[in-house]
Amino acid sequence: MSEGQAEPGDPAWSLAASVLDGLDELTDVLVSVIGDQNPGYRLVDVVPRDDLWHSCHDNLRRVLQLIGHRDTGDIGDTEDFYDAARDTGRRRAEQQLPVDDVLRSFRLGGRLVWQALTEQARAGGKVDNEAMLDLATRVWEVVDAISAQVAQAYHATERGMVRADEQRRASLWEGLLQGRAADTGFAYEAARTLRLPISGRYVVVAAAGPGDADADFAEPLGSALESLGSPSAWQSRADVLVGLVALPGRDVAGVVAAVGSVLAVPAGVSLVVDGLAAVHAAYRQAVLAMRTVPPGRSEVVCLAERLPEALLLSSPELTDSLLQNWLRGLLDLGGDERGLLLETLSTWVRTGGSATRSAQVLHCHRNTVLNRIHRIEGLIEQRLTGGDLSLELALVVRALPFLPPPRVP
Numbered sequence: 001m002s003e004g005q006a007e008p009g010d011p012a013w014s015l016a017a018s019v020l021d022g023l024d025e026l027t028d029v030l031v032s033v034i035g036d037q038n039p040g041y042r043l044v045d046v047v048p049r050d051d052l053w054h055s056c057h058d059n060l061r062r063v064l065q066l067i068g069h070r071d072t073g074d075i076g077d078t079e080d081f082y083d084a085a086r087d088t089g090r091r092r093a094e095q096q097l098p099v100d101d102v103l104r105s106f107r108l109g110g111r112l113v114w115q116a117l118t119e120q121a122r123a124g125g126k127v128d129n130e131a132m133l134d135l136a137t138r139v140w141e142v143v144d145a146i147s148a149q150v151a152q153a154y155h156a157t158e159r160g161m162v163r164a165d166e167q168r169r170a171s172l173w174e175g176l177l178q179g180r181a182a183d184t185g186f187a188y189e190a191a192r193t194l195r196l197p198i199s200g201r202y203v204v205v206a207a208a209g210p211g212d213a214d215a216d217f218a219e220p221l222g223s224a225l226e227s228l229g230s231p232s233a234w235q236s237r238a239d240v241l242v243g244l245v246a247l248p249g250r251d252v253a254g255v256v257a258a259v260g261s262v263l264a265v266p267a268g269v270s271l272v273v274d275g276l277a278a279v280h281a282a283y284r285q286a287v288l289a290m291r292t293v294p295p296g297r298s299e300v301v302c303l304a305e306r307l308p309e310a311l312l313l314s315s316p317e318l319t320d321s322l323l324q325n326w327l328r329g330l331l332d333l334g335g336d337e338r339g340l341l342l343e344t345l346s347t348w349v350r351t352g353g354s355a356t357r358s359a360q361v362l363h364c365h366r367n368t369v370l371n372r373i374h375r376i377e378g379l380i381e382q383r384l385t386g387g388d389l390s391l392e393l394a395l396v397v398r399a400l401p402f403l404p405p406p407r408v409p
Contacts, residue, residue, distance in 0.1 A: 015067075015124075017068060019117060026112065030060065038108060040097065047092070058088075063109065066145070087153075089150040090153050090156075093155075094157060106150060110143035113143075173237070181276040196233055200248070200274075204282035205286055206286035209238075217263065221243060225255065225258050228258060232244060252304070264298050266290050266298055267299075270282035270286040271304055288303065291310075308395055308398045328380065349393055353389055
């Protein structure tokens, strides 16, 4: 026994020292017991037998040393005795053996140590009931302390591995969204990590950051899409939630419905692209589609159905010029009149310049619609009646939801 151990007259010291003399044989027994009574080691099969033997050997030695150790009340006096436990906790976490199986082995080891100590006491004629009760308490205190160190090291390593995995996933996502999947090796690594096919049809979903920052939407979104046969992966990125959705078919409408069933925020779905190499382009499309959702509304939209709005948003300078050319006088209005006339203009264009159908939509008389249209013609100095409506005007109407608020008089 080393410095800090109890005196040779101490029963705990002498018994622990005697058991230590047969440490190799005791280790063989513990390895066999673990194989028989802890099936997790067999089922998971991640711990090599040589690793298990040396781990049992080192931890049994430390347990016996702690049992025979003189308690000075100084925590630092026993710190070195926990090195084997911490090493075991770290290795088992890296091997991904469930922590419950690890701790079960330490309980089996504790039971075996107690059995060896009692057999040694009987063999030496040193059985004293009171002393043995004290020893039993000491044995399980040591096993509990060792187990706590194992669990602490295991969970610390596990947290580090989770952080490393999250950082790796985040790095892969950034690479995908920056176009690095054009490199076949990177694409294979991303597909393997995200558990998605490297080829085939994809869409990207971009959703405004959901309001509950602590909520995890990846699982319900994944489940909703999986029911369509579309595996997906999700990543939070700044204030945007990004989804990569595989499409065995071309059911983009199903993707829209599935995402909308989970998220109540503005979201956009890209055009269908081929393979992971095109994900970066699809991401830009999805963000652009998301931006076409008018302020104050929460819906999921497809870029394919919002191409005019997307084109307008892609070129704000041209959009502003178009609005000014067509709506200059109307946009100068303030108050309720501006909103009323813009709504009338939008309805007029959507109905192809029909006063009757516009009146039905706006719930007013057709003469009221015509009066408003004449008022608009005077403000914008453009004819809206008596001919076909221009393509430019149709684009202007598409841009109306994105107009800035009216000026305050």
